[in-house]
Amino acid sequence: MPFVRMCSNTIGTWMFSNAMGQYIPDNQSGYRLISARLMEKMFTSKLGGFEFEVEMILRCVIEKYKLGWVTISTIYGDEKSHIHPIPHVIRFFEVTSYSRKVVRQAKKKIKIE
Template sequence: MKILIVIPAFNEMPQIGELLDRLLKKVDRRDVLVVDDGSTDGTGDIASSKGVRILRNERNLGKGISLRKGFEVALAEGYDGVVTMDGDLQHDVEDLPGILKMARRGYDMVIGSRWKDMSGMPFDRYFTNRLTTFILSLLSGKRLEDTQSGYRFIKRNVLRSVDVSSSNYDFESEYVLKAAIRGYSIGFAPIKTIYGAEKSHINKVRDTLRFVRLTLKYLWR
């Protein structure tokens, strides 16, 4: 399979450089696309210095829009699918073969799941992850795992047909929900739970409200 690695990144210095160093030991730099979402700390310059492909948003547009731009590149260039990774080192490149192995079994989407060992996850993240995954499972009618994980494989046919309105961190929740509702097959590959000391870009209150709005939208559809 021809896979494009899509990495949305906003102010991920110095982690983005270390991530790319590790990743380029596994994949060709021509198959790595960093979408710099208006970073002000040199994230885009570091990515560019590693020789990977880069798109730059003039201002911070949100993770969802950055991912959508990466998907558009993959479709335009004939890739069989994408793997999305965060730029903050929470996704271990050593877990990539496991995700691709599941993808080769024919799944339309594979989510890197931390559910086998969530001991390293802060309690608030653990609680939110479990709650949102339970709600999305109810809404979709399918048993889902770790719907908050951004480490994912998405097949070309899903990229072509699933479009969502969310533009920020709720993009990933809506994407898996819509894919599940449409009947696409979703597999789960175990990945490590990694949380560093870096500050998260997630705003708990704002993003919780966005998830509530998303839930209500699909309850009333």
């Protein structure tokens, strides 16, 4: 894995895990096994791209779905990334901040009830 990618993944994993209140490994690579119940709930999402994946994980955390992770090998070749780093980082910060607020609100609601 390229050094810059490794650094951004490490920082992103830490930030996102902190926002979710539990360890969430790299949520941007890999395959998903999604229950029919979760899939049904995700049909209402208006998000796309990595924001959709974040919303899916956010729903799992709030609604106490079981999350599991399987390590996969990522192969990096000579191809160029199509990610625009600055807008991507800004959007990641926005999504992570939003996720943190939603998780905290959900925890407060659970304590009240």
